[in-house]
Amino acid sequence: MTVAAIQASGLVKTFGTTGAVDGLDITVAQCGVFGLLGPNGAGPTTTIPILATLTRPDAGLATVLGHDVRADPLAVRARISLTGQFATLDDTLTGMENVLLQARLLGLSRRAARQRAGELLERSGWRMPPGGR
DSSP states (O other): OOOOSEEEEEEEEEETTEEEEEEEEEEEOSSSOOOOOOOTTSSHHHHHHHHTTSSOOSEEEEEETTEETTTOHHHHHHHOOOOOSSOOOOTTSOHHHHHHHHHHHTTOOHHHHHHHHHHHHHHTTOOOOTTOO
């Protein structure tokens, strides 16, 4: 039996007295494309951060590739990637600074972040401008 990519049962999230997700049950198979759509206030915008372990549900169970989003968030994060619908680069930072920021947010040490950022930027053809910015 194949583990579902996403499995949620009775998922609930409230903000004060406002119910954002109210008892969501969902199963998403692996190796497919799935769209989570709904009108404003229906809960997709709240559900995604729960599944990405950025927000904790108030009730219910949710797993991503068999890993519980509450009990094992690091295992979930190691297996997924999340991006917003708009570019999330800070245009006041250089290319290197943006990549370093993301690397540090992912938990790399300063040294490892700088090394990996250099590798990725070199691969893309980016070169450090004179003066280091």
